[in-house]
Each structure stands twice: as C-alpha cells, then as structure tokens.
Amino acid sequence: MALEVKDENYLEVRKYRAGSLLGAAVVALLLQGFLPEYFPHAELLELPLLVTVYFSVGRRNAASGLLLGAAIGLTQDAISHLPLGVYGIALTVVGYLATWIGYRIDVDLPLSRFGLVFVLYDVERLVIGLIRRFLLEQPVPLLGRYWLLGSALAAALAVVLFPQLDRLRKT
C-alpha cells in the first residue's frame, strides 16, 4: 500500500556528503569501544545506535535503513567478540523502525529526536535481551540494568549530536 503525504518538505530525502555515513559509523564504533576504557558509563551511550537512527531517518528508505542497521550491528558484533547477529538483528530492527517512524513525525525537532532515540534505545535493548535470553540462554534482564538511564543519556546525546551530523548534509 502506498501512502500519500502532502508536505513534501516533511518527507524530504536528505543527501549527505560522500563517505559521511561510513565515516560516522566507523567513528561511532571506534568511540563505542574506546570511551568505556576511560568513562565506564559511556558504554550506555550506544553511539552506533545513534548513527543508525540518524541516517535511517534522514534517508527515508526502509531498505537502506535496515541494511545500514544490519551492517553497523554486525560490525559491532565482530569487534566486540559477540556472536554475529546479536547487535546485527537489534540494529536491523532499529533501522527499519527509525525509517518507519521517520515517515510519520518531524524528526528535526529536538523533542522528536529525544523521544525517537529514547524509544529505539529500549527497542534495541529489548531485542538484545531476548536474543541473550532465548538464543544464548544467558540469564539476563530483558532491558539491561540501566536501561532507563541509558535511554535518557542516549536521547540527550542525540539532541546534541544530530544537529552536528546535519552539517554532513549536502546543501
């Protein structure tokens, strides 16, 4: 089924400078591994999630959103010595949902960005929790210990970070 949306600006497909997506993803992955060495709570930030959400929403294409999430998630799995697919599945779901939500709300507003990341952070945690519980048979809480704090921190960071990433757009 096709949805007809009247406001063209609202559904504008954003274009980014060459290599910006790849660069942002690599930086996010590196920082996600690097920062917790110095700031233990930094592991709650989930920078790859933020990058996935930002570019999925901006490109407004579900296929590219879920594939971006899968690629970033599988890479995160690979470098974190987790079984391939744990973050892969979680970020695939996040990428798909981010695109789906991006069709429907104005994600340029700070409050929207906060809410979007807050929710998708929990979705990611929930998917990971389910995988760990039922596939890996690990007795862990479904949303993790600090999911509320992590959601709030990641959402707040998104409010700050996403305008910076907007600079990577082609004008």
Add this chain to the structure above:
Amino acid sequence: MTVPSPRRPLLLFAAAVSVQILLLAFQIRRDNNIRLIRVWTVEAFTPIESAGSSSVHFLGHLWTGYIDLRHTYRKNRQLQAQVDQLRLQVDQLRGQAAQADQLASLLGFRHAHPSLPVLAARIISASPAPETRLIYIDRGSDRGVQRNMGVITPDGVVGKVLEVYPDSAQVLLITDRESGVGALLARTGAEGVVKGTGGPYLEMDYVLNATKVKVGEQVLTSGLDQIFPKGLPVGTVVTSSAGSPFLHITLRPTAHLDRLEDVLVILMHPKPPPPSNPDPSGGDHR
C-alpha cells in the same frame, strides 16, 4: 510525493533478521558442543521424519493386514466348505441312523409277530394332490402284493393297498376321507369304524353314547375288516363327546404318517369286495 509500498522493505527486513538469526544459530553451541542450528534442524525435521516413519509403518501394517486378511478369507472359505461337507455327512449319518432304527423296529415287529406274513417296502412317493392321502411303495404284484392288503409300521396302521402294479403299489392312508378300518377301544372293547378326515386326525364311528371313553385311550384293529389282524394299534383318543346316536371320537394316528419311510405289507389275502356298494358317494371305487 508517493511513499513506496512498505511490503518490499518488510520482506527485506524479515529476510535480514532471519539470516542473522541463522547466523547466530550457526555460532551458538548448546550442550555437548552441538551447534544451535543443528539442534533446530534436527528438531524441525524430526517430526517430519517421525510422521514419515509412522506412515511407512502404518502402510506396512496395512499391507500385512491386507495379506493376512486375504489368507484368512481363503482359509475361512476352505473351513466353511469343510463345515458344509461335514454337516452333510452328519445329516447323512443321522438319516442312516434313523433308517437303521426304523429297520430295527421293523425287524422287532417281525420277531414279535412271527406268524404274520409281511413284506417290507419302501415309500417311493406320495400323492401329488393335497386332497387325497396316498403313497406309493416299491413293492407290487411281482412280490405278491394285492389290492386291499393292509400296510402297517411297527407303530401302527398306515392304510391299505388301493392299486397294484408289477413293481409298485398305491396305498390309501387311513387319514384319507375314503378310508375305513375296523377298530375297537382297547380298554372297553367297544367296536367301531375308524375313518379318515382328510386332515391329520381320524374319527371313530359307531360307538354307543353309553360307552365310557377316556382321552388317551388306545384304539386297536378289530380284525373284522379282514384286512388287518386284530390288535394292531390304530390311534389314540384325543377328544370324545356325545352325539346322536353315537359318540364323536377323534383319534391321533399311532403311525407317524407324516414321516413314513419303510412300511410292512401284510400278505394276508383279503376278502373279496362285496358285490354291490351301498355307499351312494361311491368312495370305495378306489
């Protein structure tokens, strides 16, 4: 701007997630170091294999059952044929035994009445007309059989010879309406004539009302008709009631007339028939 249909991305999403779940299952190891994907595969295929195996077993049993059923059916038919044959043999043996009993009875009668000249004969047919009570025997004039000779069994009087042929003879049973036998009541000695009724019973006439007759009393031949010697059983009184001027007495024949096989012809020369018949119905012309 038209938003693309979400169906294709949804399929892609499902495919991406499924592939990664399989990837995970390939990496995860469960107890005994078995990969999760192998566990899943075995669990997915086991019910199918089990169903297939059960089906094969079921079909095997069905086939075996069918073959067994065919064998059983064949065996059953053989046994049924055997049972039929044995039943036939039993019937034949029963018949032979009954015949032997009858012959023994005849022999016993001959020994009991050594002075009575009798000829054994076999029933060959009965009257085809239901209105008459006739039988045919396999002895005729060639063996000395003559008209009006008495025919009996060890149980009692059967009838008399009506017509004679070289090899056979026609016998009028005592139950025929035209039949008549000189008789007497065994207890009182009152004489009368026993006549046929056309049915299974007999009637005894010419017994005075004053005569006391008891049900179950035996009626014997009187010998006055010169066909049967005196003292042969004829019948048993079933009912007796006063009439005018004689009693109405009903008898049951002593001889088993409904299942005759062998009889004895009394080879006594009967008296010649009277020159004129007083009975206007002409019954004696037989």
